[in-house]
Amino acid sequence: MKKFSYLSVLVLFLIAVTSSIAWADEGAIDTGDNAWILASAALVLLMTPGLCLFYGGICSVKNVVNMLMMVFICIAIISVQWILWGYSLSFSGGNWFIGDLSKVGLMGVTPASVSGTIPEYTFMIFQCMFAVITPALVLGAVEGRMKFGAALLFVPLFATFVYNPICHWQWGGGWMGNWGVLDFAGGLVVHVCCGAGALTLAVMLGPRKRENVRPPCNLPMVLCGTGLLWFGWFGFNGGSQLAADGNAALAFTVTNEAAATATFVWMVCEYFHKGKATLLGALTGAIAGLATITPASGYVGPLGAIQIGIMAGVGCYFAVEKLKPAFGFDDALDVVGVHAIGGTIGTFAAGLYATELVTGAGGAHGFFIGWDMAGLAQLGKQCVGIVATWGYTVAVCIIIGYIVKATVGLRTTDEQEDKGLDIMLHGEVGYHLELEPVSNIKASY
Amino acid sequence: MKKIEAIFRNEKLGAVKETLKSVGVAGMTVTEVRGHGTQKGITEVYRGKAFSVDLISKIKVEVVAEDKDVKKVTDTIVDAARTGSIGDGKIFVTGVEDIIRIRTGEKGEKAV
Numbered sequence: 001m002k003k004f005s006y007l008s009v010l011v012l013f014l015i016a017v018t019s020s021i022a023w024a025d026e027g028a029i030d031t032g033d034n035a036w037i038l039a040s041a042a043l044v045l046l047m048t049p050g051l052c053l054f055y056g057g058i059c060s061v062k063n064v065v066n067m068l069m070m071v072f073i074c075i076a077i078i079s080v081q082w083i084l085w086g087y088s089l090s091f092s093g094g095n096w097f098i099g100d101l102s103k104v105g106l107m108g109v110t111p112a113s114v115s116g117t118i119p120e121y122t123f124m125i126f127q128c129m130f131a132v133i134t135p136a137l138v139l140g141a142v143e144g145r146m147k148f149g150a151a152l153l154f155v156p157l158f159a160t161f162v163y164n165p166i167c168h169w170q171w172g173g174g175w176m177g178n179w180g181v182l183d184f185a186g187g188l189v190v191h192v193c194c195g196a197g198a199l200t201l202a203v204m205l206g207p208r209k210r211e212n213v214r215p216p217c218n219l220p221m222v223l224c225g226t227g228l229l230w231f232g233w234f235g236f237n238g239g240s241q242l243a244a245d246g247n248a249a250l251a252f253t254v255t256n257e258a259a260a261t262a263t264f265v266w267m268v269c270e271y272f273h274k275g276k277a278t279l280l281g282a283l284t285g286a287i288a289g290l291a292t293i294t295p296a297s298g299y300v301g302p303l304g305a306i307q308i309g310i311m312a313g314v315g316c317y318f319a320v321e322k323l324k325p326a327f328g329f330d331d332a333l334d335v336v337g338v339h340a341i342g343g344t345i346g347t348f349a350a351g352l353y354a355t356e357l358v359t360g361a362g363g364a365h366g367f368f369i370g371w372d373m374a375g376l377a378q379l380g381k382q383c384v385g386i387v388a389t390w391g392y393t394v395a396v397c398i399i400i401g402y403i404v405k406a407t408v409g410l411r412t413t414d415e416q417e418d419k420g421l422d423i424m425l426h427g428e429v430g431y432h433l434e435l436e437p438v439s440n441i442k443a444s445y
Numbered sequence: 446m447k448k449i450e451a452i453f454r455n456e457k458l459g460a461v462k463e464t465l466k467s468v469g470v471a472g473m474t475v476t477e478v479r480g481h482g483t484q485k486g487i488t489e490v491y492r493g494k495a496f497s498v499d500l501i502s503k504i505k506v507e508v509v510a511e512d513k514d515v516k517k518v519t520d521t522i523v524d525a526a527r528t529g530s531i532g533d534g535k536i537f538v539t540g541v542e543d544i545i546r547i548r549t550g551e552k553g554e555k556a557v
Contacts, residue, residue: 215489215496280491321493
């Protein structure tokens, strides 16, 4: 009798003790969430080479290598900038405007550090890929006339003084996120930011000479890029849920619906406006849809997504067709029309279509859902976020532009622009498809 | 000996080759060229930007024939390449001073 009760007291004691131990690491981490967000980080990384192909195929054949190079090198530059100070400035402590330097060099972050239900390392590397692609998107506007050194200097300055603050404002504990502006995956932080930067750079660089505006060199390559971007965008939006749950699946779904709708709508707009349905139009429509749904992807339902896709197809189509010729800026690859306008439309649309069916009871909802003061107030917040992002980005990019101009210089020479940046800046040619003897090229070694 | 240079529509190359073979023309040189006479160009449109292409892609065939065969060859080419629309092309007949077969060194009419 005595042995039995002694044993049961011991067992009870052990149960009491072990149940009160906080298995901090294992309890907090959801392995499913971690797996999905790590996979999403890889998907978002893939979007940058996808962007290379998308942009490169639309370039003139004499500038394709330069465009591929500028976009690709962002992976190299920002991957390091992010670890050294970008992540810290964006996501650690700080104030309403910017984070602090407490996580410089990822100091204090260990494999055991947790962010929500995933390791902090997972969150950090996922966010890194967003920081990589944003400056890469900007460079599409500058085809054919930007010095390579200027691009190399612009990218880290843009990342540090434009992207890191705006990222902090919305997702890192800054004023926009705290106040209640809705931007699920980067309508403001990525698309408006890169588009406004692209507009500023395009204006400061000035336009290409008329005869250097050429047709796209490789439309099949543009399609490859579009496919990779669409694929990667599932990680961009789906991963922004930071969990492998139903909301992530919904974000994944609405991303697809908006892209599909915008593709078709752009094609229809172009057919009625210009008389032909073009492949480049359909592909651009897809990207417009993807960019536009981005800020709303975690807050709207599928029917909202289809409506947003229509807004993207129509809005971005006419932005590309009318805005550029009206104002006369040479945004070579339509970064403004697609990303700046798409991000603006999508952020605004989040204030129209956000629904408590997605954000949860008492969560944010948009004006078209509910038709009440709360929805209108949300719409107002979206507008403030849009204006703030546009204004800050343009202002700081003007300053960066002047810094680059004064140090390295911004624009290439006439001869470089005429002969093509590939051969003049990189000593390379994109395609050697000619018969070897005919081209008479000899290796010298 | 004469050289016959015929510039005509791309899609007529097959027909021209066939009929030249049937009248006994053994050799020819084919080049892709661009140009125009009175034919209007085409317009390519990319994202709202229109590019006018006024040098149109054509095929040039060069053959050499003895003087007595020139009319037969040019008639053959005209029949094969004609569509009746602007842009059918032109044939130029020029004199040839000498012909040399590289493999054997034969000259003149023997090398045709």
